[in-house]
Amino acid sequence: MKDPSSLTQPMARYKARKQQERRDPLENYEILGYIAAGTYGRVFKAKSKPTGRLCAIKKFKLDKEGAASYYTGISQSAVREISLCRELRHENVVALIQVILEDKSTYMVFDYAEHDLLQILHHHCHPDTPPLAHFTAKSIVYQILNGLDYLHRNWVLHRDLKPANIMITANGVVKIGDLGLARLFSDPLQSLFSGDKVVVTIWYRAPELLLGGRHYTPAIDLWAVGCIFAEILALRPIFKGEEAKMDSKKVIPFQKDQVQKVVEVLGTPTPAQWPNITVYPDYPNLQVMNVHSNRLEKWYRAIGQTSIAGLNLLRALFDYNPITRVSAAEAMTHPFFSEEPRALSRVFGEGKSPYPARRITSDTNVKANGAPKRPHQSTTVSSRKKSKV
């Protein structure tokens, strides 16, 4: 009654047919070079042979590095990124062109973005570069909000906004990238409490998460936008805390140093400002810390900023209370954006991008599964590690 071949080779017929039809989809791309290693994989620059379009091909890491001799399940993160990117289409969200599953590996092909915000901020750290143009700074923030508003309207939380994930095309359009940690929040059944551990790179992590909250809301992304806005203005991260590592007992640690960095600028939060603060698990840890008063305005003046509207927007994004924190849609209508200079649809204005092109290395072997090479970027980049899921 039963045939053993259906147990040992349960897909034989399917594979036989596919083999006849199949062409390696990667053959449609000319690999131009290697860009960087992310948390989940390696990214290559490529050109579509039929269309000439430039692409970034992200190859997901295999669970075990080394030769892929057998199939391992596709990671939750890859499933999220693939499934969400498939549905999302917006000017300010990086566009997924194709998903390729080949040779036991998963590849996502995106539109290529020549720059990312981290690279741009680094560029301005050199003493002999002119400052970041005001209109560019404002346009970048506006477009981040625009993309984020789209995500939030579609019930997607990004959860890992940071300069490295803000791509900018050569003609000056912001593309929010890296949806590997993104989650839907439309369905209460899909509990956002459980499952994965806290994410979001520590410097951009909202206070409700720092105090042990596990509930993700859009407000978490807006805090990160606040941090990015501040960083664009100051050209350095505003809250540059040291990450406390998980101890051997796998207890999620209280991020004391990060909290310290936040309260030194924004003041110690009080229940008057943030009524629910007392319910957070790490509130007692905050209470034993030194009390600070808010000196955001001083910080703002010290970096040479004068726009009161800009300061107010920053305050709205840094509202401690996640419930009253400004939403992306509200932030887009903030007076800061109706003040000169206006936000533009091309962040570099009419002219060409003043920034150097993304550096790539000559490694074009997209199929190799060896350990990723370190990206050729300054050391500060690699120090910005992202906490893993």
Added chain:
Amino acid sequence: MSADYWRSTQRERWKFTAEQLSKLHQEVSHNDLKSGIDDPCQAWDDHIRIYIYNLVQTLGQRLGCRRRVLSTAHVYLMRIFTKISIHEMNIFLLVTTAVYVAGKTEEQPQHIRTISNEARVLWTDYMPSEATLIAECEFYMIEELHGCLIVHHPYRSLSFLCESMADTHPWLVLSNEEFQGIWAVINDSYASDIPLMYAPHIIATSALYMTLVLRPQLIRPPRPPDKIKARIDVLASYLGKSAIDLEKIAECVQELVSLYARWETYDQRQTHLRVLKTLSLEKP
């Protein structure tokens, strides 16, 4: 996902008319013939379809999956069978993989070993023992689905509909039993191609109509018969005034009716034997 069904891949790439579906199914059969399989047994065959539905349900119950996970798995399978034949892959493996992938999409992932083990317990003689085969099958599945994994289901539309009806007329407030009844009809619809053919809100509304108008006897009537008639009139006027495509509702209700007719004649044992034949046919 994405609140926006109207711009979803489900609507833009995975919604078919009955003609389109039968054309796709024909192509699949044609492929079978080309590779020398002359067995009409296919996944869209009325009874095989119900059989597959039951497989998903059984595995899902064993694993304690949420309803959404199963519904999503059902849709993956239906989509897959517009492209591949039941003779090309071990159906037990395919069903297991669909539940595995749907669990990830719906953020209720289960370990591949757990799923593999449970499927082996249920289908000892038919389920391959290597968990890596599920991982391999997942690959093909996601590829066949073009990475379109997010599925919109009628459940949210149903909740919305209930609220809106309750706001419109006191007679349109649904009893708990009625709600459960509609919910069950929606679940049953996954034993057919209905989710490939109709938008979620159409399915929700059709299930509602089916439950309140065509099968009210199944639910203990909360009101005397004359009131039932009056209530149906209120419902009809409510639906008439809504912007919902009534033509589509009529079609979808018809599909539901014929699904229940098929279920009446469904014979699990005999269908099982037919499915086993597809397994033993499987030689390259």
